[in-house]
Amino acid sequence: MELSLYQAQLSANHTHLFIPCPTVIILCGPSGSGKSTFATRNFPATWILSSDKLRGLISDNERNQESNKDTFDLLYNLLDTRLRYKRTTIVDSTALRVQTRRKLLQIAHRHDFAVLLLLIDAPEKLCRERDAARIDPPPVGAKVVAEQFKLYWEIEKTAQKEGFEQVIKLNQHEISNLQVEIVPLSLEKPEQRGPFDIIGDIHGCYDELCELLNKLGYQLENGVYQHPLGRRTIFLGDLINRGPKNLEVLRLVSAMVKTDNALFTPGNHCYALYKYFQQPDSVDSNNTCEWIERLSAKEYVEASELINALVKDAPPYMILNRNKLVVAHAGIEDHMIGKLTTRIFNFCLNGEILITPEGNKQRKNWAENYRGKPLVAYGHTPTTKLLPEFRNNTVNLDQGCVYGGRLSAMRYPEMEFIQVNAHAAYVERKKRGV
Incomplete structure (x- = not known):
């Protein structure tokens, strides 16, 4: 059960197909199914x-x-x-052989591109008739078309497991009438320029969060923290787990997001809790959700509804302020910005894990090699330094509050730090690992 939020969509009346950009679109179908006509009608020639x-x-x-x-x-x-x-880019070939599809996927994934497979469905009789009527290029022949259909029927069974971000099958009526629209990814919000207050990992430290919001100038009005000057909070994920008041944090953040006083990107612990309510046995020990078991039945339902509403459609990262600011829980490498695949989704939530020569797990310090133009604000990896750490146009805002450190916010675009000290060390800081 993985999310990536890459989602091409057919309109309800099947007249429009909305495709996120950038993407690789592979057209797949037998000769005569209408692939090339569909491509030339809907995309610039230079894309094909x-x-x-x-x-x-x-x-x-x-x-x-x-x-x-x-x-x-x-x-x-x-x-x-x-x-x-x-x-x-649109690849217009039959794409009926697994070796071809595998090679196309390999190239696309090397560049962290999502791949959409469009299966072009057509009756075999229609394909034979169209093929026979061709003059330039000449027909491939009924025998070849029949062989292609055997391959096509196999693809319908296996395509979902081959590694495509999405597979959509279009019938002849749809490809004849569809209007394709290329749309930006939902995580692109360049018009939202701030000012923002970006807050690192909270991990259930509700009292510290309230203290920090007050210190930032937010006021509690009608049960929601709002800023009198219209500032908005960006929460960098990991709202819950390990700390003392997880449900209270979920309530506070959900109310701010719902009233448009805050933006939110999920962290690995947020996603773990989301999965917990879907499949309780799927959560690993590093993302513990044992506090859920201590809730009343009413609170259990409330927590489920709150985390589902927050995480289900939340982008794994956001591009803000005319592409000058990127926020992600665990970070993002520069070549990933502006794209969305399952690998990028997982990187934004978890970072990248390396295995040391001694066999220990260690988080890769991706910021050491970051060379992108946007400032990236992230958390996930707690530091012991007094102030959030800048490195190569990135800033780590996780100050380990749940371990007895600090809860930190960065005011943007002012680039000022506001912090509060933890009221206690709620869990022992890990000395090694992830």
């Missing part, structure tokens, strides 16, 4: 990599099967190059 057109470029014959190796080598190289430039 057509295996037929590339055969023609190489050998002056779009049906020259002897040029297949060179054709697909060229297609793979062009795809790799376009993705280095972060360009949405």
Whole structure:
């Protein structure tokens, strides 16, 4: 049960297909199913990599099967190059062979691109008729079409397990009438410029959170913390677990997010609690949710509803203030910004774990190699330093409050730090591990 929030959507009346950008779109279907017509009608010509057109470029014959190796080598190289430039790309080939799909996925994932597989569904009789009517390029023949359909039927059974971010099947009516719209990812919010107060890991430290909000100038009005000057809070995830007042923190943050006084990105502990209510046996010991078992039946339902509303549609990171600010719980590498895949989702929540020569788990310090232009504010890895740590245009706001450290906020764009001391060390700080 993994989330990535990459979501292409068909409108309710199946007249529009909304596709997040950037993405790799692979068209898959037998000859004559309408792939190329669909591609040329809905996308700029420069976006489309057509295996037929590339055969023609190489050998002056779009049906020259002897040029297949060179054709697909060229297609793979062009795809790799376009993705280095972060360009949405449509691959127009039959994509019926698993080796081809695997290679396309490998290239896309190397560049952290989401891949959408569009299965173009058509009756075999219609495909044979269309193929037979072709003049330039010439038909592939009924025998080849029949062989392609055997492969296509197998793909329908296996496509969901091959590693695509999403698989959508379109029938002939849909591909003839669909209007495709390329839309930005939901995590892109460049128009939201602040000012913000960005708060690191809370971990159930409710009293400290209230003290910090008061210190930041927020006032409690109608049960919701609001700032008289219109400032908004950004919570960097890990609201709960390990600390003493988890449900209280969920209530406070949920109320602020619901009333648009705060933004929220989930952390690994938030997602663990979300999964706990879906599949209680799926939560690992590092993301303990044992406090849930001490709640009353009414509180249990409330906690479930609150975390579900917060996490279900929350972006794993956000791009804010005209692309000058990025916020993510555990951080994000510069080449990931502006994209969304399951790997990126997991990185934003958990970071990257390395295994030391001694066999211990250790968090990778991704900020050491960050070279991006946006400032990245994150938490997840508690520090013992007096102030949040800047490194390579990143800032770590987790000051280990639950371990007896501090709860920290960074005022943006002022770049000022406001902190409160923990009222107690609620758990012992781990000396090693993740």
